[in-house]
Amino acid sequence: MTQNIENHYDYLIVGQGIAGTSLAWHLHQSGKRILLVNDSSLPSSSKVAAGIFNPLTGKKLVKTWLADEIFPYAQKFYAGLEEKLGVKILHQASIFRPFRSIEEQNSYLAQTSDPGISRYIQSPSEQQNVPEHVHAPFGGMEVIRSGWVDLPLLLDKSRDYFSNLSQYLESTFNIDDLKVSEKSVFWNGYGFDKVILCQGFNARKNELFNWLPFTPVKGQILEIEIDKLATNQIVNQGIFILPVSETHCRVGATYSWDPLDWETTAAAAQELESKLKPLLKVPYKITGQLAGIRPSSHDRRPMLGIHPDYSRIGIFNGLGTKGVTLAPYFANQFTEYLEKQKELNEAVNIKRYFSLYFR
Ligand SMILES: Cc1cc2nc3c(=O)[nH]c(=O)nc-3n(C[C@H](O)[C@H](O)[C@H](O)COP(=O)(O)OP(=O)(O)OC[C@H]3O[C@@H](n4cnc5c(N)ncnc54)[C@H](O)[C@@H]3O)c2cc1C
Numbered sequence: 001m002t003q004n005i006e007n008h009y010d011y012l013i014v015g016q017g018i019a020g021t022s023l024a025w026h027l028h029q030s031g032k033r034i035l036l037v038n039d040s041s042l043p044s045s046s047k048v049a050a051g052i053f054n055p056l057t058g059k060k061l062v063k064t065w066l067a068d069e070i071f072p073y074a075q076k077f078y079a080g081l082e083e084k085l086g087v088k089i090l091h092q093a094s095i096f097r098p099f100r101s102i103e104e105q106n107s108y109l110a111q112t113s114d115p116g117i118s119r120y121i122q123s124p125s126e127q128q129n130v131p132e133h134v135h136a137p138f139g140g141m142e143v144i145r146s147g148w149v150d151l152p153l154l155l156d157k158s159r160d161y162f163s164n165l166s167q168y169l170e171s172t173f174n175i176d177d178l179k180v181s182e183k184s185v186f187w188n189g190y191g192f193d194k195v196i197l198c199q200g201f202n203a204r205k206n207e208l209f210n211w212l213p214f215t216p217v218k219g220q221i222l223e224i225e226i227d228k229l230a231t232n233q234i235v236n237q238g239i240f241i242l243p244v245s246e247t248h249c250r251v252g253a254t255y256s257w258d259p260l261d262w263e264t265t266a267a268a269a270q271e272l273e274s275k276l277k278p279l280l281k282v283p284y285k286i287t288g289q290l291a292g293i294r295p296s297s298h299d300r301r302p303m304l305g306i307h308p309d310y311s312r313i314g315i316f317n318g319l320g321t322k323g324v325t326l327a328p329y330f331a332n333q334f335t336e337y338l339e340k341q342k343e344l345n346e347a348v349n350i351k352r353y354f355s356l357y358f359r
Pocket of ligand 1: 016019020043046049052053172201219220252294317322
């Protein structure tokens, strides 16, 4: 098959969620010619996500995997895009965690003696007042180096940027339309050196990679309207309350496995409200509800790398509950792997699952 130079790209990136978008930016900024293809009519987890980055999670205040490296990298990446795209994407905001009891207060405060944890907790002298809209009879602690990213805005502006360069195509990708030769991969009249699939949950349907242990998790969030808030602090106790403006918050999230669809349910709304009501001191009105599917993996680590039999076809998936921070860091690592043959972190390389392919 012959190709003219106009129709040849270094990379085809399939899917423009946060995985595909982060990878597109990294390859673009390293001088590669990419084509992003995305079907906007398909559901996208990135459009549903609250976009929070939180270095200490769970009831037990566990430090997020690789937080010390991943968080600063992600913040630098988003700040760089803010400058390039001229929009506000990155919102720094601390996370107020009300204590449930005196026992919890003591146990959390004991954990702060660990220097790995204490760098993410505001010192008592600097701590802000308990947010006025929150019920916190035992006080609380303030997690810092946290915040949220406006993913829908980032995705829209990135799509516009690549569209203006004629490097974004609104289309449905079907793996059967790929033709692989020794020197190139062909799709839809275009030629590429490599194809990287960033399809989120939809990758499960992809015959080339359906042997990977996808373990998707459905999640739902509520959008609420509230009286004018005096703080941009995120609140986290079993659920999060994220102020996205002075009068609007996102509340989430649920975790469920059956059925794995993109429908909102009354049961999820009820579950979220049952946690919200004891926490909020002020009236609220529900204005919306969203559902999505987190593309998680069996061992809860990202899944990236090159297909065992097709050296020109790769995947970037498995971002699970933490796409906002994992995507930029591993997009950078993937770019260095693809372009400079630097090793991928073994914990994310799909090589760890090759035995499933060859069995
Ligand atoms: C309720 C909820 C709340 C969440 N909150 C957070 C949070 O606060 N912080 C956080 O870090 N993470 C959060 N997440 C997780 C986050 O959403 C994911 O980690 C991340 O969005 C995954 O991104 P992705 O690019 O892999 O997949 P997606 O965002 O799903 O993107 C896949 C893209 O591929 C496209 N596509 C798929 N197949 C095709 C095809 N055949 N042809 C063309 N295009 C195709 C789709 O249109 C889509 O645009 C949350 C998730 C949910 C569900």
